[in-house]
Amino acid sequence: MSTRRRETNALCMSRARMVDIQFKDLSYEVQVSKFKYRGTKKQILKGMNGIFKSTELTAIMGPSGAGKSTLLNILSGFQQGQLQGTVEYISSEGKQNWDMYKKQSCYIQQSDNLYGLFTVQESMMMATYLKIGSNATKMFRQLVIDNILETLKLTKVKETKVDRLSGGQKKRLSIALELIDNPPIMFLDEPTTGLDSMASLQCIVALKTLAKSGRTVICTIHQPSAALYQMFDYIYLVVDGRCMYAGTPDDTVSYFAQLGFQCPQYHNPADYMLEVVNQEYGDYSNQLVVAAKEYCQREETSLKVRIMREASFYNEKTKLMLDPPSELIKFKVLLYRYILIIYRDWSVSHIKLLLHFLVAVLLGLLFEKAGKDANKTLNNVGFLLVTSLYFIYTSMIPAVLKFPLEMAILKKERFNNWYQLRTYYAATLVTTLPLQIFFTFIYSAVSYVLTSQPMEWNRFFMFLLIIALTSFISEGIGLGLGAIFNPINGTFFGAITTCAMLSLAGFLILFNHMPKFLYYISYINYFRYSVDGLVQAIYGFQREKLICPSQYDYCHFRIPSLLLEELRMSKSIFWVDAVVLFAWFVIIRIMVYISLKKRLSKI
Numbered sequence: 001m002s003t004r005r006r007e008t009n010a011l012c013m014s015r016a017r018m019v020d021i022q023f024k025d026l027s028y029e030v031q032v033s034k035f036k037y038r039g040t041k042k043q044i045l046k047g048m049n050g051i052f053k054s055t056e057l058t059a060i061m062g063p064s065g066a067g068k069s070t071l072l073n074i075l076s077g078f079q080q081g082q083l084q085g086t087v088e089y090i091s092s093e094g095k096q097n098w099d100m101y102k103k104q105s106c107y108i109q110q111s112d113n114l115y116g117l118f119t120v121q122e123s124m125m126m127a128t129y130l131k132i133g134s135n136a137t138k139m140f141r142q143l144v145i146d147n148i149l150e151t152l153k154l155t156k157v158k159e160t161k162v163d164r165l166s167g168g169q170k171k172r173l174s175i176a177l178e179l180i181d182n183p184p185i186m187f188l189d190e191p192t193t194g195l196d197s198m199a200s201l202q203c204i205v206a207l208k209t210l211a212k213s214g215r216t217v218i219c220t221i222h223q224p225s226a227a228l229y230q231m232f233d234y235i236y237l238v239v240d241g242r243c244m245y246a247g248t249p250d251d252t253v254s255y256f257a258q259l260g261f262q263c264p265q266y267h268n269p270a271d272y273m274l275e276v277v278n279q280e281y282g283d284y285s286n287q288l289v290v291a292a293k294e295y296c297q298r299e300e301t302s303l304k305v306r307i308m309r310e311a312s313f314y315n316e317k318t319k320l321m322l323d324p325p326s327e328l329i330k331f332k333v334l335l336y337r338y339i340l341i342i343y344r345d346w347s348v349s350h351i352k353l354l355l356h357f358l359v360a361v362l363l364g365l366l367f368e369k370a371g372k373d374a375n376k377t378l379n380n381v382g383f384l385l386v387t388s389l390y391f392i393y394t395s396m397i398p399a400v401l402k403f404p405l406e407m408a409i410l411k412k413e414r415f416n417n418w419y420q421l422r423t424y425y426a427a428t429l430v431t432t433l434p435l436q437i438f439f440t441f442i443y444s445a446v447s448y449v450l451t452s453q454p455m456e457w458n459r460f461f462m463f464l465l466i467i468a469l470t471s472f473i474s475e476g477i478g479l480g481l482g483a484i485f486n487p488i489n490g491t492f493f494g495a496i497t498t499c500a501m502l503s504l505a506g507f508l509i510l511f512n513h514m515p516k517f518l519y520y521i522s523y524i525n526y527f528r529y530s531v532d533g534l535v536q537a538i539y540g541f542q543r544e545k546l547i548c549p550s551q552y553d554y555c556h557f558r559i560p561s562l563l564l565e566e567l568r569m570s571k572s573i574f575w576v577d578a579v580v581l582f583a584w585f586v587i588i589r590i591m592v593y594i595s596l597k598k599r600l601s602k603i
């Protein structure tokens, strides 16, 4: 074995702190009805006991709807609710509560929530910067990556984009990403679902290797083949929220035989066990539960053995190298990741840029000379209205879809302690705002010139400021809707909100024709301030008279103040509009953060 290989092995595969999980009388129920105090409850886990040990690969098996995922989610802390009983984590330092180990375990969901635009190497390298402290050199990071990829047989696809990986490779990459900070406990929800038998075997072999290096690896699994079944060290069979077998795969046949269920020769023991608990040979559920309670008891690993084992596996030196980086460094990494996504994802940057340019040209042609022709003043107000509406829609609707798409990745990475929510949120804000400003600038520059608006820098920048603020607020509302609702409801609410704002802006229905309460509501309508701000930017600040073309004898709105009077905007102040819009922007962003936090706290 080369020196380099030995070094990485020492760094990566032999340093997991050993933790056993013990749960006693674990019961869990959920509220089925929406009404908290009157609703019926459903008991999912019914007094379960068990010990899952380090260095072992444990399979939680059972029929569909038995409670496997719920048990896994409860043990990992991914799901919280009305829990009874105890869950203890036992290391060489004694029994600890869950908070101690929450930060050290990882949860790998059934779906592989990965960014498809990065290569395996890029994904791994970014993960090392999010998980390993800044004192680690680039070479060290690469050694860690190479070693993990080699263990999980991913070296050959190191330079392949994640989008192009097979299902099995994606699953192994999900595991590889979590291995970087070497979690002592790994929870996996159905890691073999959707994989063919070869890929499933490779995945389970990889998990077994990880368990043998000191970790506690627990996964749920549906119906493993006989070969796969034998790979596990410990089987925990769950049926209707109760344990019906806990033991090694080798003991399964003799255990069920002793209870009167003789597994036929050449029959997969896993299949037979499921047939028995699925009542294909009669309903013996209660006997099986009682028998499991009597025969499937497990001894705790003695402290002495635990300390001895851990001494051979755990390396304090490496732990120092693996201290997590500061949130500031994580922020920089997330920023870099977003910039790379924006650069590589055509739909985010290039297409949007092209569309903003084309729409600006189209509106420019449609509202040609509207900015300076006194006969087209009302058309110009129409242009300002359309501009505001255009940015509301194009910023809000894509944003509604942004969080639901990213939510799964965010949920996974945050639960596995990659970064704090505020770091993620700050990074999205810092990357999306400049992009939004750039888009509004392109649109404004083109449409402003083509519609012959006044060629004064200060008016142009005021016009740009109002559009940018309108766009920020709308994006914020879109993100908020995306965080609260699913994409279909979110886009529906987005469209409804925009229609309501348009109706309450004072243009389609004049303010003095509105019922009083709706008139007051219109004060919180940011669309109103947006259009008002745009009109002020173009016609306010004592703009001089407009040119009335020679073919017309009279242009009613030649004098800008007359137009402002007609639109009931003569008393408005541009900077008040700008400040109100800015306040809206801040409030909306805070509300989005809160709703996102709330959403993430639920499973």
Ligand SMILES: Nc1ncnc2c1ncn2[C@@H]1O[C@H](COP(=O)(O)OP(=O)(O)OP(=O)(O)O)[C@@H](O)[C@H]1O
Pocket: 030, 031, 032, 042, 044, 062, 063, 064, 065, 066, 067, 068, 069, 070, 071, 222
């Ligand atoms: N929040 C909830 N509200 C109501 N019922 C729930 C809730 N969560 C889980 N259940 C129910 O609890 C039972 C167990 O669900 P769980 O997802 O743990 O099963 P499972 O064994 O993992 O099933 P599968 O193998 O099909 O994924 C199911 O009947 C499910 O409908």
